[in-house]
Amino acid sequence: MLGFSRHHQVEPKIVNLNDLVEDIHNMLRRLIGEDVELVSVDSPNLAAVNVDPGQIEQVLMNLVVNARDAMPDGGRITIETLNFIQGSFPLPEAPDMPAGPYVVLVVRDTGTGMSQEIKARIFEPFFTTKDEGKGTGLGLATCRSIVEQNGGYLSVESEIGEGTIIQVYLPAVGYVAVADQPKFETTALPTGTETILLAEDEPLVRNMIAILLGDRGYTVLESGDGEDALRVAEAHAGQNIDLLLTDVVMPKMGGIELASRFSKLRPNAHVLFTSGHVEEYLLSQGLPDISSKFIQKPFPQATLICTVREALDS
Template identity: 50%
Template sequence: ARGVGLPGRVWQDGGPVWVSDVTTDARFARSALAATAGIHSAFAFPIRSAREVIGVLVFFSRRVYPPDEHLLKVVDDLGLQIGQFIERRQAEEALERSEQEHRSLVEGAAYGICRTSLDGRFQTVNPALVAMLGYASADELLAVNAAKDVFAREDDRAGLIEAYRATGRIREHDAQWKRPDGRVITVRLTGRRLLDGAGALAGFEKIVEDVTDRRQLEEQLRQSQKMEAIGQLAGGVAHDFNNLLTVIIGRSELLLQRLGPDPAPRRDVSLVQKTATRAAGLTRQLLAFSRKQLLQPKVLDLDEIVRGMGKLLRPLIGEHIELTIRSAPGIHRVNADPGQLEQVLMNLAVNARDAMPDGGRLTIETADREVETGPADAAGVRPRQPHVLLAVSDTGSGMDAATRSRVFDPFFTTKEPGKGTGLGLSTVYGIVAQSGGLIEVESEPGLGTTFKIFLPRVAVAVDAAAEEAAKRPPLRGSETILLVEDEEGVRELAREILVAHGYTVLEAAGPTEALRLAEAHDGVIHLLLTDVVMPVMRGDALAKRIAPLRPATRVLYITGYVDGQLVSPTALGPDLVLLPKPFTPDALLLRVRDVLTAAT
């Protein structure tokens, strides 16, 4: 304790103490014990560090000595030196512990950590950075000049140095780095500058995170959101146009039936009809892109589709292009619309042909593949699902990154004016997406292009009997039809066609009026012919409201576009029948007759 005994007095006073004879010193608590042991003189001095006493050294003698002031001065200085030595040693040990902890932290970090000189040389690197850049060892990476061998773009490094000079540090700066195998990765850099003793810039410290996968996913999300927004716009435009085209095509057909043999007016009306039909093809492409097109999927062999299209594609691409089909007999089936798959192949073949004006090779390949789909689990692993691959490759001019990012945009084209609508690849994208598949594009300038389409596999064999076409039923009838359509022109056209072929038509401009007619009509209503998308109530909701009132009434939906939810069996029932707009009079009569005949 402070002040108690010789060490306590030194601790309390902070200086050396000399006792000539401890056996006679009243402040020496153990004087009797000292006398028994034959101890007389004693002196003690403090060990000081930063003006604090950290220890006391005590010396005893069996003889009696008077105080030696010179000796006390020497030992007092000695105590200070010992204290400084201890303090320095403690600091060294603390530094060693800190360095060991820092080294352990750096070596075990999941992120890359490095220090580079001003000329770009790596000075220190951790194992994570070595693995990230694909080098065999730290020594191998330390021999690399980051400025020349790692930065894929000089402007990335220049921007980095500018940020260091301006603020002294960087925060989340993206850069393109290249690996020895040629692969380019996207890294996010965070760090600070290093200054020398004179305050001049001497180097940099960086934390490096590989964000390649994250940036790709973000780009895919942006692309998906962009395509979805454009698709909604395209689908809405196509829906409105289909209502107009239904009236134009239908009225043209009726007018042709009423015209006499004079060829001049018939030629004019036929031209209107043909032009409207071409416009309908354009809206179908818009609907395909927006994934709102009515598909008629069936279980099929993709390999058969490809082989069957070979004869059609050869004259399409021209003799200057070699066509190679690498089929894979025995691949799994897919569930898709065969007509739409043929459209996909045609569009991709035309796109490839235009990319090879001086000739080349077009390769179409099919194969079974496992594809990563869905979100990753806790370990970062995405589930792999069985698909069937359809790959279309060319040896043409290829595309740069800017073109690849817009290749599926509707109306985007690199062709000369008048040589393309810009809807070919967007149509492919829409058909694939609506079929539940994925599409990827690989291309570099001068190295050609490959489109890879992945369609989900199905394990069901093709039922040939189910694919036999039914015989064409008679077009006339005498049944009663409740017609519900909010577009006046379409409604009047449909009513006129049906009445002219013997049907009784109850006409409603909307769901509210249709419900009133269903309740008030005394006779049987054999068929509800209703638009799907209407104000107040959708067509499927109307059918559900009418079903308790008229359980025997069949339903036929007509629509300008088809939402995936609207056509699902759970939404409209397994007996769903749809008539897409624009339709011809014959198409309307045939579909009505199909539904009514199936009910008998």
């Protein structure tokens, strides 16, 4: 779980958070289900930030999914962006935040809220209020760590029965109009009809990838680890599997051993590895030819879709 983003080297870019929210809104809508309303409130003339867009997308995705989990009977999640000037008086929720201009990404829900006792523990590693097996997102401790890697601050406001408000403060670097930001049209991304075997132990990430590739026309066979992937492959013995898309580090059986066994069953299939770990670690684990068959997590949607197409065409 922690390896998804924590080991990824930050690759900052000048971005407008309004664009980032717009780009993943439809995916978030599908991840949270029909019982929860998703509302976006974009601030006009929003300042730009210098962040790793893949990491901030991952934080937003997890905050939204965690908000959904706090509303088992449905409700509303609001994503808001705004400009903010931090003065000389520290915020109670972020006392170490320096004065200056910030862009704030706000995720608020109408869920159950948290007691002060729970709130005091939410940034402890591996702390969760969810039943075993029910947690699908990263914990707030990891989300805060990712935000801090990008020079930002994360604060939480919550009361029982009043829902929760999470605010991500990112240093502003100037004003860039949304219309001036380069846009990548989804319709321009490649499509396909091939079958892809997906091995990914993080349910949220697996669901996200399956949605993205399914929307581009692919048939996606999902599995949660290497052993599960081999069972799925054997269950589809009469069906072509054109690509194995596998995480490297998984329980029970990792991606490298899976790829070796899978290639014996399907010698004509292509293999594409993914991981949140840095390349040096993966090379030490025996992953060969990393540049030609590897995609670094967290990845933008377009990068995943284009890399999958390139792997299939190679």
